[in-house]
Amino acid sequence: MKVCLTLSPKTQLKGVERSMAYLEIRNVNKWFGNFHVLKNINETVEKGEVLVICGPSGSGKSTLIRCVNRLEEIDKGEILFEGKSIHDPSVDINNLRAEIGIVFQQFNLYPHLTVLKNITLAPIKVRKMPKDQAESIALELLERVGIKDQAHKYPAELSGGQQQRVAIARALAMKPKVMLFDEPTSALDPEMINEVLNVMKDLARDGMTMLCVTHEMGFAREVADRVIFMDQGEILERGTPEHFFTNPTHERTKAFLKEIL
Amino acid sequence: MNYQFDWKLVLTGEYGQWLIDGLIVTLKISAVSIFFSLIVGTIIAVFRLSKVKPLEWFSLAYTEFFRNTPLLVQIFFWYFGSDAVLPKAVNEWLYQQDFEFAAGVIALTVYTSAFIAEEIRSGINSIPKNQLEASRACGLSFIQAMSYVILPQAFRIIIPPLISQFLNLTKNSSLVMTIGVMELTYMARQIESYTFHGFEAFTAATVIYIAISLTISLLVNLYNKYFLRNLKY
Ligand SMILES: Nc1ncnc2c1ncn2[C@@H]1O[C@H](COP(=O)(O)OP(=O)(O)OP(=O)(O)O)[C@@H](O)[C@H]1O
Ligand SMILES: [Mg+2]
Numbered sequence A: 001m002k003v004c005l006t007l008s009p010k011t012q013l014k015g016v017e018r019s020m021a022y023l024e025i026r027n028v029n030k031w032f033g034n035f036h037v038l039k040n041i042n043e044t045v046e047k048g049e050v051l052v053i054c055g056p057s058g059s060g061k062s063t064l065i066r067c068v069n070r071l072e073e074i075d076k077g078e079i080l081f082e083g084k085s086i087h088d089p090s091v092d093i094n095n096l097r098a099e100i101g102i103v104f105q106q107f108n109l110y111p112h113l114t115v116l117k118n119i120t121l122a123p124i125k126v127r128k129m130p131k132d133q134a135e136s137i138a139l140e141l142l143e144r145v146g147i148k149d150q151a152h153k154y155p156a157e158l159s160g161g162q163q164q165r166v167a168i169a170r171a172l173a174m175k176p177k178v179m180l181f182d183e184p185t186s187a188l189d190p191e192m193i194n195e196v197l198n199v200m201k202d203l204a205r206d207g208m209t210m211l212c213v214t215h216e217m218g219f220a221r222e223v224a225d226r227v228i229f230m231d232q233g234e235i236l237e238r239g240t241p242e243h244f245f246t247n248p249t250h251e252r253t254k255a256f257l258k259e260i261l
Numbered sequence B: 001m002n003y004q005f006d007w008k009l010v011l012t013g014e015y016g017q018w019l020i021d022g023l024i025v026t027l028k029i030s031a032v033s034i035f036f037s038l039i040v041g042t043i044i045a046v047f048r049l050s051k052v053k054p055l056e057w058f059s060l061a062y063t064e065f066f067r068n069t070p071l072l073v074q075i076f077f078w079y080f081g082s083d084a085v086l087p088k089a090v091n092e093w094l095y096q097q098d099f100e101f102a103a104g105v106i107a108l109t110v111y112t113s114a115f116i117a118e119e120i121r122s123g124i125n126s127i128p129k130n131q132l133e134a135s136r137a138c139g140l141s142f143i144q145a146m147s148y149v150i151l152p153q154a155f156r157i158i159i160p161p162l163i164s165q166f167l168n169l170t171k172n173s174s175l176v177m178t179i180g181v182m183e184l185t186y187m188a189r190q191i192e193s194y195t196f197h198g199f200e201a202f203t204a205a206t207v208i209y210i211a212i213s214l215t216i217s218l219l220v221n222l223y224n225k226y227f228l229r230n231l232k233y
Helices: A002-006 A009-016 A061-068 A093-099 A115-125 A131-144 A160-172 A190-205 A217-223 A241-246 A251-260 B007-011 B013-048 B053-067 B071-085 B088-096 B099-125 B129-137 B142-179 B184-195 B198-230
Strands: A023-032 A035-045 A050-054 A076-081 A100-103 A178-182 A209-213 A226-231 A234-239
Touching: A023 A061, A035 A061, A035 A234, A050 A061, A050 A217, A061 A076, A061 A100, A061 A178, A061 A209, A093 A100, A093 B129, A100 A160, A115 A131, A115 A160, A115 B142, A131 A160, A160 A190, A190 A209, A190 A217, A217 A241, A226 A241, A226 A251, A234 A241, A234 A251, B007 B013, B007 B184, B007 B198, B013 B053, B013 B099, B013 B142, B013 B184, B013 B198, B053 B099, B071 B088, B071 B099, B071 B142, B088 B099, B099 B142, B129 B142, B142 B184, B142 B198, B184 B198
Parallel strands: A050 A209, A050 A226, A100 A178, A178 A209
Antiparallel strands: A023 A035, A023 A076, A226 A234
16 A cells, blocks of 8 residues: 555556546447548547547547537447446436536637636536635636636636636636547647646646647657547557657558648 | 697696606516516527427427517407416416506517517527537536526627617507506596697607606616626627
């Protein structure tokens, strides 16, 4: 037991939970009309793992992560979270979404609410947290993402990078077990990308389980445990960042990497 | 033309009091109907966007039906026909109240809420889809997302058309005189038949209607301005 405690939280958790996958995507298929957007996707993510998903535009990356919190429904297959199907009728969808946070490309903050209220709304209404408790958590999170001084401003008064950090804080306020990121930096001006990536790296180091759609290869190299490459609704390649960047096997992966690196 | 104007007769004393009584009833029936038609209109609008088919159909039928029937017909319908459509207990309760007033409120509410629902629906539709998605993604239910995120933004946008619906309702409330609600127009008419000074009576009523309308616009505009100060986009 003592030995366990001296290990980093990440290794420790991985050791304990190896027998049961934390998040398991099994044979998932999805169609938009006749368009087969996800084809037999299989993937498992362990607790504390960071999975980076990349691939060309239209390959189904967003659709895939949106299936994980059921913003999209799948047509075939199954997704298990903590060993339980998320499609089971007994699953409360709002509960599921409270446990699986998502950050969007376009921030999607509520423009009519201050930064602080953006963050406290769901904890108060969904988690039934008392207002002052929710606010102190929100302020802590804002401090963590480096913009505590902006708490009483409206989203429109913030830069893109600041807004995205608020969006991350908003998702974290629900104390999610998994965080999904859908190209969180691709709507940002280049000089703001790093401030958001740094927050995400911190999260990753703290042991958050993360599924990130991103083309920020520096981020992938630094914190990803695995990278998967999607093309036309399929996972074409998967591996450690090292393997992925230095030794891709698939022609299309090579072509894609050449284009973005 | 040897019509003798007598403003004093109409504006003071017993007849002046009749005008004030009528004004109070007009204000009351308008306020109550505005209140209910906002609630009903919001519900009907949310039904339409709920993605639950029966609710959508109900909402569509409701708006189409009530927007396309004359208000006067609806007033008569609720006045003479409520026995046939409303449950017995409700009717008995209504008879104990001011039945004319209640029938008037129902007709005005049902009619105006159909228009208000359409305004609210277009307000909701003008809010980017990602707002609903972002709030649902945090675990808010559809109703919570509507209440705290979508509707507060939508109402901001639709305040001008809503005001005009409120004004329409206030003016339309004059029609309930036909079922004997003693509101402003009814009272002006009474004064006319007692004194034959219809010109003065209806001029007074007209001025009062204009004053009500201007006050409503002013109040809602102030409210809007207050909101604007607190809402920065
Ligand atoms: N609601 C929808 N209805 C119909 N087709 C859709 C819908 N959403 C996405 N698609 C299509 O599915 C495909 C995959 O979309 P998705 O957004 O998952 O791609 P992506 O890999 O995230 O691309 P990008 O890098 O451009 O964000 C695209 O061709 C897209 O046009
Ligand atoms: Mg995408």
